[in-house]
Each structure stands twice: as C-alpha cells, then as structure tokens.
Amino acid sequence: MESSIKTGDFFSLQNSVESINESDYENIGLIIEAAKAFERSTYQCVYIIDYFKKGFLYVSSNIARLCGGEAEKIKDFGYRFYIDYVPHEDLKMLVEINNMGFKLFNNLPVGERKEYTISYDFHILRGKRKRLVNHKLTPLILTKDGRIWLAICTISLASGNERGNVIMKKPGSGMFYQYSLYDHKWEEHKEIVLTENEREVLSLSTQGYTMNDIADNICMSVDTVKSYKRSIFQKMEVKNIAEAVTYAQNHQLI
Template sequence: MKKNDLVFYDSAHSIWKKSANNTSKGAVTKRDQIEILKNSIFKVGESYFFTFDVKNGAFTSVSKEIKSILGYDPENISAAFFLNQIHPEDQPYFLKFEAKSSDFYKNLPLDKIDQYKIQYDFRIADSQGNWKRILHQMLILEFDDNKNFVTSLGIHTEISHLKQQGIPILSFIGLNGNPSFYNYDQLEDHSSLEKPDFTKRELEILRLIIASKTSAIISEELFVSIHTVNSHRKNILKKSNCASVTELLVKAISESWI
C-alpha cells in the first residue's frame, strides 16, 4: 500500500489510540457476552461480524460472510486496506463520527459504556469496484476503569437497497431501556430525539417487517392472528407517516428507529 493511502488510516488510528490511551491490565471484560451483544445488533440485510483491537487499530477477527458481501478474504484483510476502500466523500464523516463516538463514550458513566452501540453508515467499494452502502454498528467489548477501550465488536450490514442516497448519519442507540440519540451530529444540545410512539409489540413487528418477514410468518413467530399483525402494520404506517412499507424501511433505518 502506498504511503498516501495510509493518510486516512493514520488519522483514524490516532483517534483510536486516544480512546485506548494507556489501558490498565485490569480491563473489564465482556467477552462472555459476545452472543448477547450480537443479538442486540439489528440486521436488515447480509451482514458480517468483526472484532477490533482499538489501540493497535487492527482487526482481530472477521467473519467469513465478508467474502460474499464485499468479496474480500477475511483472513487477509487489514484495517488500513479496508478504510482505503471507503468512498472519498464519506471519509471525513467516518473520522468525525469516530471522534464523536470516542467523546460520547468518555462522557458516559462507567456502568453505561456497555449499554450503548454506535451506528452510522458509509459507502465502500467491493472487490469489483462497486459502491455498496454499509450500516456500521459497534459495541465496546473490553474497557478498563479509566474508560480506555481495548476491544470492540462490530457488524457491517449492506443497506444499499434501503439507502441509495444521502449523507452518512450518526446515532447512539441505548440498550436495555437507555435513551437513544438519533442523528447525533445534527443535535445542538445532544438530547435524544423523539421517534414515533411505537408500542413494544409494534417495535417487534417493525423489526420483523424490516427483516422481510410476511404477515403470515410474523403471526406464527409471535403467536397472534394475521388480522392482529395487519392491524399493527397499519398503526405502524400511520404513526410513522409512511405511505408504504418501502418508505417505512428507509425511514426506520435512516432515522435509527430500531
């Protein structure tokens, strides 16, 4: 890789190193919760997982699904190479979002760090040179008592079919009932924005709709009648001011309702 190709990566790495700082040996570990964390990350298309060494700016593992989505070998891909494939127009957003994410986590109480996930999108070239939009979701796996980060868990989902245009959007999603901060980059006071007042059941159905489940399948999975599912679907469209399921999918993803 040429020296000029490393400028973007080096800029990102400098942000990560500040987040890691001088991590103590007594790092708080969350490795035993990886499966729980994976289940908290929402998938709306083909996805792959990865773990990341924050201080060294390096992948420690990448799941095999990256091959079918982007065409890259999970055994040989480096963070520097990956970042160099991000669309030039989205690279400034990537750096800004990474810096804001670091600040956001540093300002959280220690017991809240593992209660939030980062979410934003960007375009990246696959092995054939085609641009694909990726939804980036990340949680902190390991950190110490000084809020220095050791390892993160991420998932990349292709959402080209849901968002073809528009600038990248950064959100912080609260888990286990914690408040979420949508379109964080546009908030002046960084207070959480309101989303449609969906009920718990409506959110369950919305997740299944985005996962391309039919009303018949949803009724079977939730043990309710198709009539009940369709009634919820109508309420979801009404509350979201959407005229179609396609519009609903785009708004749900772009405004981080899930």
C-alpha cells in the first residue's frame, strides 16, 4: 500500500536551510573521508544528511548490508529510503520525532546545539522480516542562525524489543530530555549516577565476564556483584544486562 507520508514530511520548516553556496561544499570530501574512517574503526553503519539539498551526502556500505539494499541506491533514494524500508507505524513515529525534535532543538542555546545527540529505536524491513535498530543523529555543521546543515547518523542493532526510547542529551550536562510517544511531549530528567563499583561491574559485563569472573576481578563476593547489578537495573529501570549496557551507552555512563 502506498504510504501517505512523503519525503518532504521529514524536512520541517523549523530547520529550513538557505543560503548554502557551492563554495561551502568545497571541503565536504574531508568530512566524507572522516566518516569512512569512523565507519572502518567502529564498524558502525554511518550516513550523512544534507538538510540543504534534502538528501544523503554519504551512505556507508554497512547500512546496505543491514537492509539488503545497495549503498549507492540508498544514497540516491535519499529520504525515500525510510518510506521503502520502514513499517508505516514506525514511519509515522519518525515524522513525529523529527518535528518535535527540531522544536526542542530550536529552543536550545545556539552555542550548545552541536553538542546534543538525539537517539531512538525503530524497525527496518529486510524482505518480510523486521529488525529493531537504534538510530543516533548528531549535528555536524550548523548555519549561522543555528540550523542543522549537515548531520552525521549512526545505526546499530537495538538491544531492546520496543520502538521509541527517544532521548536527546548533551554529554556531561547531568540531565536529558525524553520524548513520550503517549503524551506527545518532551520531559526533562536528571541523569542517574553510578558508583565506581557499579560502573566497574557494568564495564566488565560488556566484555563478557561472568559473575564469578567479575567477583574475582574486583575482589568481591558473587553476592556483592549481584547486589551491584540489581542496583544498576533499579536505577536504569531495565530488566537485563543487555538493556543496561544500551542505556549506559545511550547516556554515556561507561
């Protein structure tokens, strides 16, 4: 069924970019090479959005493997990529996040806007199968009035099983904004604080260490390690270590 959502729905007037000249694109090659180096060193799926030309400036081959398409075709599709590869309900969610994200972004101090990243989970279709992915968008270059000209995005498999989880934050600020898909508004939250031992237990868990291994490593009992894990889960309001690791990465706690 033809989607009622069009590519233009992703380009909010709240981020209307004008007065970009061809001379402004002269150093774009350096940005693309930096993105390629980042992709090689992290194995992340990376692409760059150009809000002036309303398309993709660069698309990594890793994204093609994720959705089963070809990188150059996805680059040529631009925002048609979302319409072709995202389920309709998730597509509506993305348009809402896009509009409300720019509304919040434009209320932030201009000098701080490049420091914020927005993160959320949605499904990508590969044939008849769906994959839940985590998507992060960070401004690369702003216009003089603080609008996003270029943004770098990364996509990775999500560890949870529900779409949403919409967060905008600035590292080290001690707080973050979370968007409610039910109340359709942003809510401000204080960032949780992990103790040194909790951070150590979580870091070792990401490396695949067992409870016994962690206990030996930090010279504490297994029961103590379990206690730290319970405390971490309670603070983050998660159910397992995979969700805790994702939360920690999204909130830059480790």
